[in-house]
Amino acid sequence: MLMQYLYSEESGRENLILKDSDYRYIVRVRRHKKNDIISLRNLKDNILYNYKIIDIRKREALLTLKESRYLEIKAKKELHIGWCIIEPKNIEKVLPLLNEIGVNSISFIYCKRSQKSFRVDLKRLDKILLNSSQQSGRSNLMRLEILNSLEEFLKLYPDSKILNFSKNYTLSKDIDSIVIGCEGGFTQDELSLFNSKDIVGLNTEMILRSESAVCAVASNILL
Numbered sequence: 310m311l312m313q314y315l316y317s318e319e320s321g322r323e324n325l326i327l328k329d330s331d332y333r334y335i336v337r338v339r340r341h342k343k344n345d346i347i348s349l350r351n352l353k354d355n356i357l358y359n360y361k362i363i364d365i366r367k368r369e370a371l372l373t374l375k376e377s378r379y380l381e382i383k384a385k386k387e388l389h390i391g392w393c394i395i396e397p398k399n400i401e402k403v404l405p406l407l408n409e410i411g412v413n414s415i416s417f418i419y420c421k422r423s424q425k426s427f428r429v430d431l432k433r434l435d436k437i438l439l440n441s442s443q444q445s446g447r448s449n450l451m452r453l454e455i456l457n458s459l460e461e462f463l464k465l466y467p468d469s470k471i472l473n474f475s476k477n478y479t480l481s482k483d484i485d486s487i488v489i490g491c492e493g494g495f496t497q498d499e500l501s502l503f504n505s506k507d508i509v510g511l512n513t514e515m516i517l518r519s520e521s522a523v524c525a526v527a528s529n530i531l532l
Contacts (some may be wrong), residue, residue: 311339313348313446316439320351320358325372332370335362346375352439355381355448382448384411384531386482391462391469393420393491394427394455395519403520404434405441407451410527414452418462422493429455459499462488470507472526473500480509480529487530489523 315335319325327335335341343365349358349372357380360372390407392400394417407415417429431453438451456462463469469486473495487509500508511517511525 312443314350314357314443315347316352316443317349318351318353320349321354321356321374321377323374325349325360325374327370327372328368332368336365336370341370347372350448352442352448352450355379357448380448382446384413386531387413387485388527388530389414389416389466389469389486390523390527391416391418391456391459391466391486391488392523393418393459393489393495393519394423394429395491396424397427397429399520400429401434401437403524404437406524407527408438408441408447409445410524411447411531412451412527414454416462416466417453417455418459418488419455419457420459420491421496421499423491431455459488459495459502463502470509471495471500471503472510472522473508474510476510480511480526482530484509484530487526489519489526491519 312334315331317325317331335347341347341362343362345362346359347362349360350356356377358374359376361375362370363373364371388411390412392415419425434453435450441447442450456465466486469488470484471488472490511522517525
């Protein structure tokens with residue numbers, strides 16, 4: 310998939326210089342030439358900046374700003390997911406899908422059945438999200454955080470739902486925050502933290518992996 314824009318934290322300045330990987334992508338991969346117009350974002354102000362390439366040198370390209378316009382591209386509503394931590398490589402595979410679906414933020418939680426040896430690298434995940442946003446056109450970055458327990462999560466997000474094996478199939482568009490378990494699900498102590506009305510399920514006989522469940526929930530609520 311081609312990038313819809315190029316990220317640069319300096320987007321908005323009158324003149325820019327592209328170097329290194331940005332230069333290689335624009336000149337060597339996309340084969341842009343002098344006088345071409347390319348789009349950039351800084352992912353802070355929801356503005357799409359269109360720059361003209363005024364010169365291409367051996368290792369850098371010089372750009373000048375020609376036009377800018379406000380263009381916010383995001384989901385129609387905000388969804389926050391509490392995701393009990395699973396193997397990081399599996400999180401990395403699914404994260405671009407959640408980003409494209411439009412999940413606003415994710416709290417990674419060390420639940421009782423999360424393996425404590427798993428370490429989530431937020432900087433690495435931010436790079437994955439950045440690449441996904443450039444390709445999908447999304448104009449803001451997903452917010453990420455790490456929490457030590459479900460109790461800590463509920464202090465911050467007390468109105469959250471929780472996905473479990475329930476006949477309460479109410480994955481409505483009104484849900485703003487929902488918790489997804491890791492492999493093995495939740496302990497009874499963790500489930501007891503929620504009111505029965507806040508425990509919801511998916512209408513399927515299949516046993517879903519955590520990765521499948523989080524994508525199913527996000528799709529049901531946002532799409």
